[in-house]
Amino acid sequence: MSQKEIIYLSFGSFSNHISTHFWNQQQSYFTYDQSDLPSGSTSRDVEHTSSQDEEPLIDHDVSFQAGQTLTGQDTYNPRAILFETEQEFGALAKLNALYDSFPADSDGRSVALDSLQSWGSEAQVIATERVRPSRYQRRLELEDQGLDPESSDDDDDGQDDDVQKTASIGDGPSLPKQRRSKRSYRFWSDYSRTFFHSKSLVSVGGQLTAPMPGSYNAAHSPSNSDGRTRFETFSQGVAQFDQLESQHEVLDTNIRWFAEDADLLQGFHYTIDTSDAFGGLGCKYLENLVDEFPKLSHLVFGAGWGNTTYVPEDAGDSASWENRLARIRRINNLQSLTQMMEFSTVAAPLCIPDWQGDGQVGANWRRYLGRIDLSDMHHAAALVSPHLETATLGTRLKSRSETLSSLTARLNWRRDTKLVHLGGALPVAYPAPLSSSSIAGSMDPVDALLKSYGYGDSDSRARQRGAPLESESDLSARGAKHLLSTWIDLSLPTHLSGGEKRRKQLLQHLSRPYSHTAVLRNSNLDQARLGLGMLDSILSQINPPFGQGVYIPQSYNVLSSYPNFFTLLDKHSNPLTEATTQSSRKVARPKHLPVLSSLSATPSSVYLFKEARDTVNEVLNGHLPMIAYGLDGEDARDGLKEIRENIEGWIDAYSVGEEDEEEENGMGTDEEYDVDQKEEDGLDWDL
Template sequence: MKEIIYIQAGEFSNYTGTHFWNTQESYLPYDEHGDTEIEGDVSFCEGVDEEGRSTMYPRLLIFDRKSNFGTTGADDSEDDSSEIPALWTDGVVEYRQDKIPKSEYQKRMDEEAGAPDDTSGPTHDVKPEESAHDVGNIRYWSDFSRVYYLSRSFQKLPDLPEWEQSTVDWTQGQELFKRFNEESELMEGAFRISVEGCDNLQGIQIINDTDSFGSFMASFLASFRDEYLKLPSICIPVISGAISEHSSGYDAKTTKKLINEAFYLRTLNELSSMNIPIQEPTSWPKEWSDSLGYTSDSIFHQSAVLSAHVETCTLPFRLRLGHQAMSSVSGMLNWRNTCPFGELSGVFPFDYLSSLEERMINFSSNSPIKPSSLYSQLSVTRGFSEKQVSAYTKWSLERQPSNMSSIASIHASAYPLPNSFPSIKQAFVDSPTPTSDLITHAPSSLPMTKLYSSLSTSSNTAKTLEGYARFVEKAAQLHTSAIATMDISFDDLRELANDLWTMHDGAAEVTDET
């Protein structure tokens, strides 16, 4: 077994992570019918609940502002205290915030499971055919969670004052991590306990919102590397994207956000094995939802689609057969060891091979991924029939450039659709009963869909880094008031710009030599 410790930080990343864990939960064998193709112990650890029942818990740390947790972890004693500390004898007026009611989905799960007082947790009693039309109003990422969490998974940061923006200055985020680590003993407590609970840790997988948690996670990575120098890491930062196409004028908020992203990209270049930046959903091509009928401004729907691709492209880390370690995938993608950045692209849901290239969405860049620009690629298909696999293999070989050094494909079970997942058009949904030997290990009680996801490296990375380098370079020259308020010296900005150009050259070297 090669375990993974997962880190989520920020609201959008936690929405994405909740969908991710609901999918992981669907693979767990809760009966005597045998194993699935997924090694559950990679992502879950076994524990015993208060009633002595064996329960599987995610190997996960969740970072977010306290108010974003919703009902998750709301049974903390400090929140449920019914008495006021007797520090004053009179003149005290008590104000209590109303307890957050459970979501419609959680209430329905409780009713189906017959456990009205349970916190959010897995139950297969909720009928899978009851689609996400019935999930109801989603207020927090915890509203549609199907898994139980260990208490140490919850890493609640203080809420920001109403007058402060969610985008945190780079130095403020670093100070926040320092204080939080000192007060909670994060690295020596929750994180170390998670590591010690693994027999053969293969690495950590991080997804985070960069505008609100970029500098916080940069400090986390620095602390992590102090002790775990060679342990692989896969980081998925959510960034604003398309910086090279921005106009020359930036407001203070956008400037702060882009500076944070530039610093974080440099940190990832130095400290993380492989990094897959994801553009904010507002930058995604509008076609991402054409086959789904989703509203493109819904974080619940956006995060569901992203989660399907993240879960699929990292599937090799969790397979029983055909397992590929995080270290080997990172090495394959960054085979020249010059630039640890890649791209995530895919089609969800998949229909026909003839439309694959036309429907492909690049979630990491506004530039399409062209075969001639690829350096390496790992593709994962879900639910393809043997005929489709054969046709895909032929198609892939025909479009592979002669100078491409690393390419691999994995074919796995169809993607399960728990009833917490937004409904998709019925034409894309397969029967819960497997129809091909390629999907016999899929969760038998759930509807499924076909899916294509890909991790790749290409010349697009050099374009992205060039955009950040030019922006930081210009910011250092203009001496804007927005920069002056960020507690960052112009010498630091000039050094950052130089480092970004060096990173750009590392990505562009492959273009020159191939």
């Protein structure tokens, strides 16, 4: 009997945004009769061209569990546990419509208040104002009732569609300014299309806990914190784990409840915010679940959010505040990375790229994303989630030969490459075959003469002779080249620089990884042969079983909850491949798109480890006290030295060729680690 179920855990606002897009996509794979559409699922979002009798590609039992509501209604709920600060759940009820204990006309009724009537006096109620449902959720309610929502799927952002140019980067073409969208959604629950079981929602910290900046209810400066404690440091998350387990026993009450419902678990899938206190909370649950389920696979995605670079102190009143948050985020990312490398089976860090950055695999990675706002969690998560969902899609297929165990074993076959990169192309552009008109601007005189006598052009004569203008392998190679030009690596450091030289190095690492699993998805079977050829061309330098390419005839559904940030699509929503000016002009929302996503163990991980090493050296060699980085405890310095030794080992494991050269920041011998603080200098950095 093959392994089947996967339990998904998500920690923090950004991770929950990613998970919301993920679960909306899983919901769209269900095929319903028109009369049997559940709330949050509308037939207009997804066109099901296959017959109802056709076997579905996706095995819903992997990610969903069957059950019944309190009224006996059959339902499917995600096998998921979402951890979030209380105020960031938004209008999502703790007991949603499927599990509401009270009838619909009893809004405001309270069992506690009813019990106080026997005292003969009125109770004074002090409560926060209820969060109103979003416009999108109200539209879904109208659709469920069969009414016209009278609203367009596209966001009315009021942005100018004209192309806006900025200065060119390096020797490359000029870029349009990064778009700033009107924030359409306050919380991830505002566009969630899935009903969660009550055991799936875990509130962290209570009303007096504030999330980090980027979330809707975050305190963006010390002056407007309203007395709330910001959930910001790794150690806070570790302490919150102890509090949750002592008060609510989440491991036994929530997680074990899902595990016992499964027949044969594949493993656990984690998405953890690493830049705030949720990094500490998520890593503690990872540590305990690895101890509880040591034979299962634990696939971890560590999602970083927020600025980690310093601004000049004279940049404004908020400069010191921004620099403090940057220091805390850097050390949180470092501690989370260390814990993920120790306890996970395979871990993939997630970093939102810098729009103006030049350190990406593809020089044209922005080509089809011209209207994206990378400062908005809704948009940024919509960039990450399709790749995360596609790269792991093989573990959820009905006729699957892939499981979390086989996937992680292939990626970490050397046993020292736990860290992998998530990347790919969204959308995938397929090149058109060459024709004589695309090769030459003017007709050959002989062709013109023959055509005047009715013999046709050179294309038709070449086809009659059985000699195509371009072979299949040449067409696939050209398509793969264009694909790599739009490739984005979501695990590279955000501010990696280096220009064209760095890009060539990244491309070489991608073409010669230690291991690579790529998934190409497209419902258009007419393009399957070309797509497989492009996939083979990309994976040509690595052989099975270390490299694997999979084609799945299921495109990514672009739902109404998904932001329409795409550009350079034709009227049929196909990406344009011919040379054209980078544009931010709005296009019609596509219904579905082909996507290529991959997980790979690559030498490019060295850049991430070097960034982590720089963070350690900054803390140990700098003049700021440990508390400025959110570190406490007398053994913090010794712990950082141990982390640095581990980082040096990881750099050695991933380095190849030019990466083996001695660097000025590198440490060679154990004695060199003792130069951080000299006794004779008379300074105590921890004061």
